[in-house]
Amino acid sequence: MKYVVGARGSQLSIAQTNWVISELKKVNPDCEYEIKSITTKGDTDSRPLFTINQKGIFEKEVDRAVAQKEVDFAVHSLKDVPSKLDESLIIASIPKRESVNDVFISSDGSSLENIKQGAVIGTSSLRRAVQVSRIRPDVTVKPIRGNIETRIRKVSGENFDAIVLAQAGISRLEVDVKFTPLSIDNFSPSPGQGAIAIVARVDDSNTISMLKKIEDADSRLEIEAERALSDYVDSGCRFPLGAYAKSNGSEMTLTVSAFSVDGKQSLQVSKTGSKNDPTSLGKNAGEELQEKGVNDLALNWREKVEEWNKT
Numbered sequence: 001m002k003y004v005v006g007a008r009g010s011q012l013s014i015a016q017t018n019w020v021i022s023e024l025k026k027v028n029p030d031c032e033y034e035i036k037s038i039t040t041k042g043d044t045d046s047r048p049l050f051t052i053n054q055k056g057i058f059e060k061e062v063d064r065a066v067a068q069k070e071v072d073f074a075v076h077s078l079k080d081v082p083s084k085l086d087e088s089l090i091i092a093s094i095p096k097r098e099s100v101n102d103v104f105i106s107s108d109g110s111s112l113e114n115i116k117q118g119a120v121i122g123t124s125s126l127r128r129a130v131q132v133s134r135i136r137p138d139v140t141v142k143p144i145r146g147n148i149e150t151r152i153r154k155v156s157g158e159n160f161d162a163i164v165l166a167q168a169g170i171s172r173l174e175v176d177v178k179f180t181p182l183s184i185d186n187f188s189p190s191p192g193q194g195a196i197a198i199v200a201r202v203d204d205s206n207t208i209s210m211l212k213k214i215e216d217a218d219s220r221l222e223i224e225a226e227r228a229l230s231d232y233v234d235s236g237c238r239f240p241l242g243a244y245a246k247s248n249g250s251e252m253t254l255t256v257s258a259f260s261v262d263g264k265q266s267l268q269v270s271k272t273g274s275k276n277d278p279t280s281l282g283k284n285a286g287e288e289l290q291e292k293g294v295n296d297l298a299l300n301w302r303e304k305v306e307e308w309n310k311t
């Protein structure tokens with residue numbers, strides 16, 4: 001049996017897709033896989049500056065190829081996959097997740113704690129921008145565009161002294177670059193960070209069961225809790241949010257941090273529950289955030305995003 005696999009044109013997407021194919025070949029030795037790279041607007045345009053709620057615009061283009069049967073399945077970074085897929089599609093498989101943490105990459109090897117005063121730090125993630133400025137209010141956080149390799153090249157000390165990226169992307173690309181890991185406490189990751197989602201057609205049960213062979217049960221439960229939480233707060237999610245679920249025996253703990261866009265206010269919630277009910281865990285954490293007034297964090301978000309884009 002031969003499968004055609006959809007991927008974006010970016011190097012990360014190709015690297016992730018190759019990794020998925022090598023895992024699939026171990027358990028489906030008789031199957032063949034061919035990558036069909038789908039050039040999306042995200043691979044041709046420059047990425048946006050700081051934004052909120054732009055999630056998944058490029059992944060949707062690849063998913064359309066799955067829905068239209070141009071490819072059999074697609075491989076994505078889960079954190080970029082919107083919570084609502086087309087009704088003909090399903091996240092068929094979640095393989096074992098990579099590191100969830102962010103990392104700090106600087107031109108002179110210094111860490112976020114000891115980098116020189118007034119350093120210029122690049123990121124286009126509002127979550128990371130806020131997290132950086134809370135630890136080092138003296139640095140300047142500036143939006144940086146381009147894919148991972150381009151961003152790393154920009155850390156020359158000329159335009160950027162440092163950047164923040166996901167460790168998972170660097171590991172998957174096998175980039176040879178020095179970095180310091182950032183703690184999950186200070187840099188609560190984006191929901192789903194480090195995980196890969198394989199999207200297939202909901203009625204294609206043969207492909208789904210072939211893909212399920214590389215599913216990792218704990219990774220699936222963890223990302224379900226993180227996504228249930230972000231779904232719960234999504235309607236008014238005009239604030240930077242980090243969420244991280246970790247299973248431990250039969251339990252799972254979901255820790256969530258939410259910030260106002262200017263970084264001045266924050267809320268943290270940590271909930272433990274049965275790992276087999278990730279949806280309730282995510283919803284419970286969301287309810288507690290709402291009781292604590294999370295919606296107030298979103299006040300004036302538009303003006304605050306514009307402020308970030310002026311730096």
Ligand SMILES: NCc1[nH]cc(CCC(=O)O)c1CC(=O)O
Binds near residue numbers: 080169192
């Ligand atoms: N939004 C871009 C993106 N999508 C997935 C990854 C890396 C892999 C992952 O986080 O799972 C990255 C780069 C980054 O955040 O540094």
